Amino acid sequence: MYDTAIVGAGPVGLLLAALLGQKGLRVLLLEKRTEPTRRSHAIGITPPSLEILAQLGLADTFVHRGIPIRDCHVHGHRGLLGCASFRNIPGPHPYILSLPQHHTIALLENHLASLPNVQFLRNTELSSLSQDPNGVTLHAPHLTASAHWLIACDGHRSTVRNHLRILTRGAFYGCHFLMGDFLDHSPLGSDAHLWFTPHGAVESFPLPDAHRRWVVQTTQPLPDAPPGHLTATILQRTGLDLQTHDQLHQNAFSPRWMQARTYRDRRVLLCGDAAHLMSPIGGQGMNTGWADAEFLAQALTSIQLRGRSPEPLLAAYEHYRRRAALAATHRAARGMWLGTRTGAFASRVRDLAMRHLLFKGPLARRLGPHFAMLTIPHRTTAHTPKNLWNP
Numbered sequence: 001m002y003d004t005a006i007v008g009a010g011p012v013g014l015l016l017a018a019l020l021g022q023k024g025l026r027v028l029l030l031e032k033r034t035e036p037t038r039r040s041h042a043i044g045i046t047p048p049s050l051e052i053l054a055q056l057g058l059a060d061t062f063v064h065r066g067i068p069i070r071d072c073h074v075h076g077h078r079g080l081l082g083c084a085s086f087r088n089i090p091g092p093h094p095y096i097l098s099l100p101q102h103h104t105i106a107l108l109e110n111h112l113a114s115l116p117n118v119q120f121l122r123n124t125e126l127s128s129l130s131q132d133p134n135g136v137t138l139h140a141p142h143l144t145a146s147a148h149w150l151i152a153c154d155g156h157r158s159t160v161r162n163h164l165r166i167l168t169r170g171a172f173y174g175c176h177f178l179m180g181d182f183l184d185h186s187p188l189g190s191d192a193h194l195w196f197t198p199h200g201a202v203e204s205f206p207l208p209d210a211h212r213r214w215v216v217q218t219t220q221p222l223p224d225a226p227p228g229h230l231t232a233t234i235l236q237r238t239g240l241d242l243q244t245h246d247q248l249h250q251n252a253f254s255p256r257w258m259q260a261r262t263y264r265d266r267r268v269l270l271c272g273d274a275a276h277l278m279s280p281i282g283g284q285g286m287n288t289g290w291a292d293a294e295f296l297a298q299a300l301t302s303i304q305l306r307g308r309s310p311e312p313l314l315a316a317y318e319h320y321r322r323r324a325a326l327a328a329t330h331r332a333a334r335g336m337w338l339g340t341r342t343g344a345f346a347s348r349v350r351d352l353a354m355r356h357l358l359f360k361g362p363l364a365r366r367l368g369p370h371f372a373m374l375t376i377p378h379r380t381t382a383h384t385p386k387n388l389w390n391p
Helices: 011-022 047-054 059-065 101-112 159-164 229-238 285-306 310-339 344-358 362-371
Strands: 002-007 027-030 067-069 071-076 079-085 096-098 118-121 128-132 135-140 143-152 168-172 176-183 192-197 200-207 211-218 247-253 256-260 268-270
Touching: 002 011, 002 135, 002 285, 011 027, 011 047, 011 101, 011 118, 011 285, 027 135, 047 059, 047 285, 059 101, 067 200, 071 344, 079 344, 079 362, 096 200, 101 118, 128 159, 143 159, 143 285, 159 268, 176 229, 192 229, 192 344, 200 229, 211 229, 229 247, 256 310, 285 310, 344 362
Parallel strands: 002 027, 002 143, 027 118, 071 192, 143 268
Antiparallel strands: 067 096, 071 079, 128 135, 135 143, 168 256, 176 211, 176 247, 192 200, 200 211
8 A cells, every 4th residue: 555646747746756755655656648748838946946856855956957047127118117136035046947847847757766665657547536534546447556645736627636526716817828939049148038018918038958938918819820920929029030940839828727625535635736726927836836745745744654643734734735825826816917908008007017116116125035936925844833843
């Protein structure tokens, strides 16, 4: 019998398996895909997440592979509005690390291979599950396994959550985006740049290997946008002339938010996007899921290896991680609202507010910690009450 079974081997499931495996727990990790996706989703890794990776000895490895972003320049309709800098935030990582998700997955998978007590099975899709007071039994084609605990890390369409009939609430934000990664010949270097224009927003972030990500706001979903549409939009709004032949791929998306009504059903717990979803604009989703994983790893280690009573720790998981997720979700919603206003009047008002309120005075000093997620409540277990772990 496994101590913990995890369904879903995205960044959150892999990190949780690594944290549990490092503590000596016997872990089963199931993934329905036969191989990792090559699509680049999340790219921003915040300082709290790098602190969690340091627990595995991986922070330096990630930093060496990624691009530290130390400054984010914000442009309005008529020029530069200001800069959100991470250079003076406290801690050992005064930056946000840019690393495409497939690199993150590869690094975590390599680490898992060094943990003999973690069994990782691909091409294994959960078909059903059952619970009793002692554990959970999982059924998949050619596999039946039991574990004391089951953690759902299988995304916002979670099969586990659907099996348990856990209800969710949520909605679309009402805006749309087109994203593409390019070979980078721009003059933007290793900084991030945001443009807020009357016609819509543009975001640009450096990537490793001389690549760069571009995201543009669109008036409607454009899943079949023709070649050249993205570069033409970037030229119109920023004045930067990218070459269509440098574009590697593109993806259209319409963000939404979601919260599960509960994060727990007896011995099954929801983690990451299975529990909560927020706009990818702002890069808070994966980092929030990693903090979920860190909390669960510490809680399950205390339960399985130290004999702690499950109920107080798992109730605390729901309380603290829901509070953190709601804070991140509300921040993402406010950022989306501010950045996606279109039209000349809204653009002028936004420019004035950002130039004279956000980038001047006391608020300016708070921008770096805010966007680096240093002000999220209970962002890691080090920022939860000490008596929770040492009663």
